[in-house]
Amino acid sequence: MPPTKISSIKVDGNQITIINQLLLPHVTEYVEINSIEDAFDAIRSMKIRGAPAIASLAALSVVQHLDRTRRADPQPQFLTSIALFKSHIEETLAHLYESRPTAVNLGAATRRLMQVLNEGVAAEKSISDIVQDLMVEGIAIAGEDVGRNKAMAQWGGDWLVDLVTKKNGAPSEGLNVLTVCNTGSLATSGYGTALGLITYLHDTGKLGKAYFTQTAPYHQGSRLTAYELQTLKIPSVMICDPMVGSLFQHHPIHAVAVGADRIAKNGDTANKIGTYNAAVIAARHKIPFIVVAPISTVDLDISDGSKIPIEHRPPIEACLVRGILYPNGDKVEHAQVMITPEGLEGIYNPSFDVTPAELIAAIVTEKGVAVKADGAMEFDLSSVV
Numbered sequence: 374m375p376p377t378k379i380s381s382i383k384v385d386g387n388q389i390t391i392i393n394q395l396l397l398p399h400v401t402e403y404v405e406i407n408s409i410e411d412a413f414d415a416i417r418s419m420k421i422r423g424a425p426a427i428a429s430l431a432a433l434s435v436v437q438h439l440d441r442t443r444r445a446d447p448q449p450q451f452l453t454s455i456a457l458f459k460s461h462i463e464e465t466l467a468h469l470y471e472s473r474p475t476a477v478n479l480g481a482a483t484r485r486l487m488q489v490l491n492e493g494v495a496a497e498k499s500i501s502d503i504v505q506d507l508m509v510e511g512i513a514i515a516g517e518d519v520g521r522n523k524a525m526a527q528w529g530g531d532w533l534v535d536l537v538t539k540k541n542g543a544p545s546e547g548l549n550v551l552t553v554c555n556t557g558s559l560a561t562s563g564y565g566t567a568l569g570l571i572t573y574l575h576d577t578g579k580l581g582k583a584y585f586t587q588t589a590p591y592h593q594g595s596r597l598t599a600y601e602l603q604t605l606k607i608p609s610v611m612i613c614d615p616m617v618g619s620l621f622q623h624h625p626i627h628a629v630a631v632g633a634d635r636i637a638k639n640g641d642t643a644n645k646i647g648t649y650n651a652a653v654i655a656a657r658h659k660i661p662f663i664v665v666a667p668i669s670t671v672d673l674d675i676s677d678g679s680k681i682p683i684e685h686r687p688p689i690e691a692c693l694v695r696g697i698l699y700p701n702g703d704k705v706e707h708a709q710v711m712i713t714p715e716g717l718e719g720i721y722n723p724s725f726d727v728t729p730a731e732l733i734a735a736i737v738t739e740k741g742v743a744v745k746a747d748g749a750m751e752f753d754l755s756s757v758v
């Protein structure tokens with residue numbers, strides 16, 4: 374049976390533990406994070422994934438690092454001078470930021486810590502006071518995620534119910550919402566973004582069914598979203614990625630709700646590969662396409678989606694599927710199975726795609742819902758950031 378509450382990260386004192394998302398849903402393995410390098414590896418290898426969750430882990434690993442080093446005997450050299458301390462923290466933050474390039478929340482988290490560092494140095498604070506300030510900020514970054522997720526779920530959920538009701542009257546069977554990838558508790562510090570909106574609709578009696586794509590090649594949908602929806606007892610239907618068009622042709626779908634890894638100033642949105650396909654087909658069927666993401670996902674320094682860096686994952690990841698060997702009696706044995714001929718060359722494996730603002734009906738953050746002005750192709754996001 375799945376557990377009743379899923380958390381991607383647990384913190385006990387200065388011990389950080391994450392769920393290894395590469396092995397879910399069949400094997401629940403907890404991995405200890407004991408250093409900056411452990412956090413970097415967990416993010417890069419996707420043991421932890423989802424834009425807000427990786428930002429939280431990066432921030433917490435800095436807190437842990439500072440807490441452990443300030444207690445160390447003898448003290449590391451970087452704690453002996455403000456110049457050494459500053460360059461050590463700068464290098465640490467820059468290194469963590471390198472772990473995955475598309476999710477901007479990681480950059481927002483490292484920038485916040487950098488600002489605390491710079492302000493402390495400018496105010497000529499002691500190293501131990503700056504350490505304390507950085508630890509408070511790091512804990513705040515991870516801690517504020519759940520509250521803002523609940524806020525955006527409510528903004529987006531109420532907006533959608535209103536939109537659909539004005540158009541068609543209240544649907545007697547509730548709203549059917551399609552999502553892509555995994556944007557729930559595993560991808561955040563709790564509750565989720567697009568999956569949070571779906572959870573909110575369910576909890577308020579407004580959801581018909583949640584539909585989700587398998588989300589190849591990493592299968593965040595079939596492995597992680599399926600597991601979360603099962604745990605939450607939310608009625609749901611999985612579809613394979615190429616079935617989005619067929620679903621829209623044959624079933625009443627009221628919205629597509631997705632998360633985001635980076636939203637450019639004009640509203641162009643990078644999210645898990647396959648999101649753009651769903652948006653194009655949703656437009657064909659006049660189904661509202663909604664992006665739900667915290668303010669830290671909005672990158673006002675990037676004017677449009679063409680400038681968003683897109684991570685390409687190692688080609689081998691597109692040649693493998695993960696799961697348990699089946700049927701295998703009672704023994705749960707996790708395996709990766711190759712689905713391509715050995716030595717296949719020419720594999721295209723971008724992890725994200727960009728959905729143009731033109732195809733997006735609304736962008737929801739913890740501050741509210743942004744829609745485009747009549748006839749506009751781009752968003753003015755100033756009211757929601």
Ligand SMILES: CSC[C@@H](O)[C@@H](O)C(=O)COP(=O)(O)O
Pocket residue numbers: 422423424425476553554555556557560561565566567593631632633634644645646724
């Ligand atoms: C709340 S999570 C939003 C996005 O990070 C999510 O949709 C996504 O694309 C995750 O990609 P992943 O490669 O699994 O980290």
